[in-house]
Amino acid sequence: xxxxxxxxKLIGFDTVSSKSNMDLIxxxxxxxxxxxxxxxxxxxxxxxxxxxxxxxxxxxxPGIMLSGHTDVVPVEGQNWTNDPFDMTEKDGRxxxxxxxxxxxxxxxxxxKIPDFKAAxxxxxxxxxxxxxxxxxxxxxxxxxxxxxEMPVKPRACIVGEPTSMKVVNSHKGxxxxxxxxxxxxxxxxxxxxxxxxxxxxxxxxxxxxxxxEMRARPTDLEGYDPPYxxxxxxxxxxxxxxxxxxxxxxxxxxxxxxxxxDEDEIYNRYxxxxxxxxxxxxxxKSDKYGDVKTEFLAxxxxxxxxxxxxVEALVKHLAEQNSTHVVSYGTEAGIFYQKGGVPAVVCGPGxxxxxxxxxxxxxxxxxxxxxRFLDRLLEIVKK
Numbered sequence: 493x494x495x496x497x498x499x500x501k502l503i504g505f506d507t508v509s510s511k512s513n514m515d516l517i518x519x520x521x522x523x524x525x526x527x528x529x530x531x532x533x534x535x536x537x538x539x540x541x542x543x544x545x546x547x548x549x550x551x552x553x554p555g556i557m558l559s560g561h562t563d564v565v566p567v568e569g570q571n572w573t574n575d576p577f578d579m580t581e582k583d584g585r586x587x588x589x590x591x592x593x594x595x596x597x598x599x600x601x602x603x604k605i606p607d608f609k610a611a612x613x614x615x616x617x618x619x620x621x622x623x624x625x626x627x628x629x630x631x632x633x634x635x636x637x638x639x640x641e642m643p644v645k646p647r648a649c650i651v652g653e654p655t656s657m658k659v660v661n662s663h664k665g666x667x668x669x670x671x672x673x674x675x676x677x678x679x680x681x682x683x684x685x686x687x688x689x690x691x692x693x694x695x696x697x698x699x700x701x702x703x704x705e706m707r708a709r710p711t712d713l714e715g716y717d718p719p720y721x722x723x724x725x726x727x728x729x730x731x732x733x734x735x736x737x738x739x740x741x742x743x744x745x746x747x748x749x750x751x752x753x754d755e756d757e758i759y760n761r762y763x764x765x766x767x768x769x770x771x772x773x774x775x776x777k778s779d780k781y782g783d784v785k786t787e788f789l790a791x792x793x794x795x796x797x798x799x800x801x802x803v804e805a806l807v808k809h810l811a812e813q814n815s816t817h818v819v820s821y822g823t824e825a826g827i828f829y830q831k832g833g834v835p836a837v838v839c840g841p842g843x844x845x846x847x848x849x850x851x852x853x854x855x856x857x858x859x860x861x862x863x864r865f866l867d868r869l870l871e872i873v874k875k
Contacts, residue, residue, distance in 0.1 A: 495859050496586065499599035500579040503588035509563040509626045512540040516562050520544055520621065523602060527609045531619075534634045541623040543635035548605070549613030549873070554647035556806075556873060557618040557639075557834060559824060560598045561625030561632070564590040570850035585853040592842035596854040597652030600841065600862040604870070611874040618646050625824060628668045628790020632824045636832040645834055648803040650810075651825040652840030654847060654854075657861045659807050659816045660838035661799070664716070664748040665755055666792035666822040671695060673730070675774070676781035677739040685737025686781045689730045691770055692741035695784075696725045698765050699745060702758060711750045715818040722820075723747040723758055739781075744789075748820065751794040762786075793826035795836065803835040810868045811839055819844070839865070 493501075505516035521531045524546055534543040544562075549555065567576045567589055574580045576589040586596075598621060608617055620639075624631030639645060653660075673692045678685030703723040710719040723745070730741025749755040766784045774782025797816070798804055804816060821844060825836035841858035 493603065495599045495603040495863060496856070498602050499586060499591065499596060499859075502595040502599055503579045503590055504577055506577050507563050507590070508566050509624055510566070513562045513623045514540060514542060517542050517544050517621070520602065524605065524619075527605055529605070529609065532638070534638055536623070536631065536634070541631065543623060543631060544619065544621040545635060545638060546619040547616050548608045548619070549616035551616055552644055553615050554644055555616030555618055556869060557620050557646040557649040557828075558601050559620040559622070559649055559651045559828065559836075560594050560601070560840075561622045561824065562595075562598070563623050563626050563631075564593065564595070565626050565848050567850075572850050576852070584856050586856060586859075587851055587853045589852055592654050592852050592854045593844070593847035594653055594840060594842070596654075596842050596859055597840040597862060600859055600866060601652070603863070604866045607867075607870055611870060613873050614875045615873050617869070617873060620649075622824060628666060629792045629822065629824050629827055630790055632827055633831070636827055639828075639832045639834065645832070647835070648806055649825065649828045649834045649836040650807060651823050651828070651836055651838045652862070653823045653838050654840050654842030654844050655817070655819070655838055656843050657811055657839060657841055657858065657865065659804070659811050659813050660819050661795070661804050661816040662713070662751055662797040662818040663795045663822055663826065663838065664721075664750055664820050665794035665826065666746060666748060666790060667755070667759060667788065668746045668790040669744070669759070669786055670789055671743040671745065671784060671786045673741045673743070674781070674783045674785070675737065675739045675741075676778055677732075678737045680735045680737055685739070686774055686777045688738045688741040691774055691782075691784070692728060692730060692743055694770060695743060695766065696728065698762070699723050699725050702761065711753070713750060713752065713818065716750060716820055718820065721747055721749050721753065721758065748822070749794060751796045755794065792822040793830045795823065795826040795829065795838070798835060801835060803837050806872070807837045807839050810865050
């Protein structure tokens with residue numbers, strides 16, 4: 493099957509992160525089995541999602557891992573021209589949810605399986621397809637645990653996120669948090685309640701103040717846009733009615749640290765503010781009520797640049813490029829490297845500017861460039 497045909501198949505699976513990806517995983521599993529390639533599935537606790545790990549060639553020597561995530565972001569509330577889960581071709585572009593981010597890369601890899609399998613390889617090619625990347629790279633951890641158990645690990649990991657086939661050797665990290673503010677309800681006219689929304693608003697303002705401070709403290713690393721750590725409150729929810737003092741409010745927020753900086757600075761300052769300013773202020777209203785609890789929903793490490801490393805040199809050769817780039821979004825590359833000990837670089841077809849939008853698309857020439865990239869990889873790993 494061609495890359496285009498495979499991409500059409502992959503887009504047809506609705507793998508929004510809130511849903512199961514098992515139909516797509518079983519499709520890939522069956523596809524690989526046609527070429528006598530067995531897969532290992534690493535399932536989540538609910539058994540309705542899975543990572544897929546497969547190896548082509550000798551597993552007793554280090555090889556190259558090709559990594560991609562199978563989940564996509566939701567389409568609700570977006571004005572699509574056509575069915576987002578039915579690929580449409582127009583003017584040299586392939587439209588559909590996940591076409592760019594990042595089923596296009598997976599389709600390119602699968603289309604090369606017959607060539608990979610037919611060749612006599614001196615080192616293996618690993619396939620690593622994950623779930624729940626779009627919710628904070630949470631699914632890949634189980635897969636990385638399996639990689640850590642391998643007697644021989646891959647020597648390099650290529651994460652095929654959309655970079656327009658540019659070589660990305662560094663990206664920001666992600667800290668995704670949920671803050672729960674607990675007050676005490678009462679009739680609004682009494683002023684005897686502990687207003688959870690009010691204190692949540694103070695926390696949001698503190699986060700905004702830290703954002704202003706970070707904006708005035710740009711990094712020395714070149715290429716980041718924006719060139720500082722962003723701090724962002726993305727969702728707030730609380731209250732029951734206008735005449736009831738709200739006893740609960742929650743804030744979902746994140747920040748994006750830059751490699752080489754203190755990745756815990758924002759969180760530590762936030763904790764200090766809550767413990768020494770907000771909670772004592774709440775307790776002035778009532779010594780029985782008032783508390784703030786915070787949990788991490790996701791922690792994605794920064795990808796540190798390894799200038800001149802073997803993996804960087806390899807991917808620059810495959811992409812036929814002399815330069816490297818950095819991006820502000822996070823990927824699973826940092827997890828493969830920091831947790832799995834596998835040096836990783838990001839390089840894949842499509843532009844991140846097309847991701848997560850209505851009428852998401854990938855240019856066909858990007859897929860062609862990725863196919864040539866994989867052809868050059870085959871020349872390196874075969875005997």
